[in-house]
Amino acid sequence: DAKTTQPTSMDCAEGRAANLPCNHSTISGNEYVYWYRQIHSQGPQYIIHGLKNNETNEMASLIITEDRKSSTLILPHATLRDTAVYYCIVASGTSYDKVIFGPGTSLSVIP
Amino acid sequence: DVKVTQSSRYLVKRTGEKVFLECVQDMDHENMFWYRQDPGLGLRLIYFSYDVKMKEKGDIPEGYSVSREKKERFSLILESASTNQTSMYLCASTTTSTWAGGYTFGSGTRLTVV
Numbered sequence: 001d002a003k004t005t006q007p008t009s010m011d012c013a014e015g016r017a018a019n020l021p022c023n024h025s026t027i028s029g030n031e032y033v034y035w036y037r038q039i040h041s042q043g044p045q046y047i048i049h050g051l052k053n054n055e056t057n058e059m060a061s062l063i064i065t066e067d068r069k070s071s072t073l074i075l076p077h078a079t080l081r082d083t084a085v086y087y088c089i090v091a092s093g094t095s096y097d098k099v100i101f102g103p104g105t106s107l108s109v110i111p
Numbered sequence: 112d113v114k115v116t117q118s119s120r121y122l123v124k125r126t127g128e129k130v131f132l133e134c135v136q137d138m139d140h141e142n143m144f145w146y147r148q149d150p151g152l153g154l155r156l157i158y159f160s161y162d163v164k165m166k167e168k169g170d171i172p173e174g175y176s177v178s179r180e181k182k183e184r185f186s187l188i189l190e191s192a193s194t195n196q197t198s199m200y201l202c203a204s205t206t207t208s209t210w211a212g213g214y215t216f217g218s219g220t221r222l223t224v225v
Binding site: 087 | 152201213
């Protein structure tokens, strides 16, 4: 079973911020939170990851709660090209076989 | 940029055929993975490899085998293809120095077994 819980689907208006939540209440101290997205018919693409501090890159921001039991991926100005399935996973550096990609959140950006 | 290249985007094979799916990465990554993706089931790990000639079973290895004779190449083999192996197959790689979640994926091979 996936170690994360995400909403099945979300809509976001073009140009607005998309906030995608993820619950990972059983996360271990050595596990990072990773976010990927998958545009239709392509392989998943890495977006961002973090351990406990908030992170930002050119694609998105990642906000991790202080207790690390949940996180939010923020796409600051969503475009139609951001329509994709977004996966939140938790992973450490030693258990490749335990990395599980669940169903993710299907984000639809609406004009 | 790291590139993970899968040899075919679309493949149609007949039941009982032996099928080879090839994956090549160009960044000297130690670890390579094969997943399959089916609607409603997410990505499921078939096999992975830590190094040349090494392989480990994932969650659903039945009906598949793998080969890693060179560091850059990881092949998935369907010994006798069946219709329930119709799926999207994704290859990924990562370095040992990267946390396990830092994958680079290929574009996928959509295999149809008829």
